[in-house]
Amino acid sequence: MYRHNRTISGRILALDLGKRRIGLAISDELGITAQGLETLQRVNLRQDLGALARLAAEREVALFLLGKPLHMSGREGRQTEFVREFGERLNRHTGLPVDYWDERLTTVEAGRVLRESGISIRKRAQAVDRLSAVLILESYLDSLSNRGSAAE
Numbered sequence: 001m002y003r004h005n006r007t008i009s010g011r012i013l014a015l016d017l018g019k020r021r022i023g024l025a026i027s028d029e030l031g032i033t034a035q036g037l038e039t040l041q042r043v044n045l046r047q048d049l050g051a052l053a054r055l056a057a058e059r060e061v062a063l064f065l066l067g068k069p070l071h072m073s074g075r076e077g078r079q080t081e082f083v084r085e086f087g088e089r090l091n092r093h094t095g096l097p098v099d100y101w102d103e104r105l106t107t108v109e110a111g112r113v114l115r116e117s118g119i120s121i122r123k124r125a126q127a128v129d130r131l132s133a134v135l136i137l138e139s140y141l142d143s144l145s146n147r148g149s150a151a152e
Contacts, residue, residue, distance in 0.1 A: 016103065
């Protein structure tokens with residue numbers, strides 16, 4: 001696992017990893033904003049890693065950020081191990097660092113926001129992975145910003 005203690009130069013690509021889809025969000029170059037990208041429909045590990053490597057090269061990504069699924073108690077479960085193994089493979093495939101961020105409640109929050117927006121259930125299902133990735137990345141960027149201002 002990669003833990004930074006410096007400012008990241010380059011974009012951060014956040015992933016909300018699921019068995020069938022990967023929600024994606026990317027930061028701006030300054031690490032201030034998060035923008036959702038089109039959700040990646042999973043095919044197989046090799047093709048998924050290739051698609052993410054291409055996206056990272058196109059968007060000048062410096063860091064992958066994976067949502068770390070934890071139980072509400074904070075304990076890790078089988079899904080956490082699945083995400084960690086994927087992150088290790090992604091790191092070996094791309095050579096880019098990977099960090100993990102607590103994603104508890106992001107899917108719940110994404111669902112709430114989308115329900116309140118009034119969009120249809122079908123469109124909601126398509127958007128929840130992307131919005132979850134955006135929420136993971138926004139939380140991470142906020143923590144970096146707060147850490148930087150606390151050091152001043």
